[in-house]
Amino acid sequence: MAGSVRRAAVFLAVCLAARAAAAIQDGLLPNGNFEQAPPKSQLNGTRVMGRYAIPHWEISGFVEYIGSGQKQGDMLLPVPEGAYAVRLGNEASIQQRIALTRGAHYSITFSAARTCAQTEQLNVTVAPESDILPIQTVYTSSGWDSYSWAFEATGSVVSFIVHNPGVSEDAACGPLIDLFAIRALPPPKSSNSKDRSYPHPPPSGRANEAPKTDRIPGTDNLLKNGDFEEGPYIFRNTPWGVLVPPMDEDDYSPLSPWMVLSSTKSVKYVDAPHHVVPRGARAVELVSGVETALVQDVATVPGRPYRLEFSAGDAGDGCAGAMTVQAYAGRGSVRVPYQSQGKGGHTRGALEFTAAANQTRVVFVSMAYNMKGDGTLCGPVVDDVSLVCTRKHAARRLLL
Known part of the structure; x- marks a missing residue:
């Protein structure tokens, strides 16, 4: 009986820790690489059963905890870093509460890979902002790509949500996700432009090698971030950008x-x-x-x-x-x-x-x-x- 009480207390502590927001600095989110595993009692094969079973995360729907080298039929499910990743099935989601500076701007970087479907996509949300990220185009031979998404923190604590809106014949079919990191961004430059078009190439326009000018590098540049030094977090161990x-x-x-x-x-x-x-x-x-x-x-x-x-x-x-x-x-x-x-x-x-x-x-x-x-x-x-x-x-x- 005492053992059961202790296990219940430990599980409750895990739940409360998952629901509490963590103070965040640039870098990996708490358990952003999913190396902290759910208790075995909360796994049914690969499926995660408890809402707060994955430390620091809250899940909804059909979510699987995938080990590196695991197979689905004849298909090998790779993991980009470490030993574990998560797969989101039909309408499944995973979220984490994050403590941030209200009014500041942040970029989230994470890695994702397709599995079964060819038109998979992910819906990322920090209320009231939400966007669909298309992941059907693969830019690496490993199948894993890292994606970035930016938002403004409208409160001191926000809920970052990743949701698979796809509906497949196989409820377990969905994208693999791993490696969640955050980086603070400088305030964006305001713009009132709504023109989403860009011009087509004119018949003229030839190669033009820039001669030297009297411009001092780094001065008088009207463009902001012209050297692209300010941008999303890039993982040290992922070579694909x-x-x-x-x-x-x-x-x-x-x-x-x-x-x-x-x-x-x-x-x-x-x-x-x-x-x-x-x-x-x-x-x-x-x-x-x-x-x-x-x-x-x-x-x-x-x-x-x-x-x-x-x-x-x-x-x-x-x-x-x-x-x-x-x-x-x-x-x-x-x-x-x-x-x-x-x-x-x-x-x-x-x-x-x-x-x-x-x-x-x-x-x-x-x-x-x-x-x-x-x-x-x-x-x-x-x-x-x-x-x-x-x-x-x-x-x-x-x-x-």
């Missing part, structure tokens, strides 16, 4: 104030430890061809001249072949080709234009679909982007 999925323009971007405009495709955020980055520690790889645009809106003065400069190259990840980055700003456009050997390297591109409005949209698109030898999508990297008003420099030269 982090996908930034498409978003509505009212959403908070993990790459703020850059936005990703597409219907279902993403861009990839890559780091120097695992990729060749033109400058600094981070860059963006355009892995989805013309289906995805990387966009930022910038305040400009109509009639003034501006110069956009950027680096375009390859991430040294085996993505070889002809690459082309098309950049748009105002009514101008430039096409920058790069012949990749898949070993890293870059070239500089430039576009001079005259602003036509109080706000100018800067757009980057990959004009080709590139693939690695293993058949996974890849593309050119973009980095070290700057936009300066050249009238200042002309006036400076006249004074000299």
Whole structure:
């Protein structure tokens, strides 16, 4: 009897711990890698039976606790890091309460892999914000991709929820998820633009190698986060980077104030430890061809001249072949080709234009679909982007 009471007390403590919010810093969420296992008494095979059985998490519906190397029929279920992951069945969800700074902005990074269905997706929510992340396109040979999603904390404690909205013939069929981490983001740049379109390539627009200018690097840049150093958390042990999925323009971007405009495709955020980055520690790889645009809106003065400069190259990840980055700003456009050997390297591109409005949209698109030898999508990297008003420099030269 005493043993039963002790076990009940332990289980109650686990439940209360799961329901309480933990103070969060940048990095892995509490039990974000699911290495803290549910009690064996709360498992029916792989299915988790107790609502609070997984430490620090609350579940709903058909949720499975999957070990590395486990099989479903002839299909091997891999785990990206550690020994365990979780699978969400039809309409299943998993959530965690997190203590944050009210009004601050955060990005969640997590890894996911398809299993049975071909059109799987995940609904991520921190009320009142909610988005559907498409995971049907696989960007790695392992089947695992890391995704990012950003939100504003509307309270000091929030509930982060991941839900599988899919309905499959097999109730257990659903995506595998693992490795949940969080990172605080700088406040986003406000924008009133609602134009979700980006221009098509004009017949003109040729390669333009940027000559040296009198601009001092890092000064007078009207673009925010032009070096992409501010972005979602990247796991040290995952070499495939982090996908930034498409978003509505009212959403908070993990790459703020850059936005990703597409219907279902993403861009990839890559780091120097695992990729060749033109400058600094981070860059963006355009892995989805013309289906995805990387966009930022910038305040400009109509009639003034501006110069956009950027680096375009390859991430040294085996993505070889002809690459082309098309950049748009105002009514101008430039096409920058790069012949990749898949070993890293870059070239500089430039576009001079005259602003036509109080706000100018800067757009980057990959004009080709590139693939690695293993058949996974890849593309050119973009980095070290700057936009300066050249009238200042002309006036400076006249004074000299």
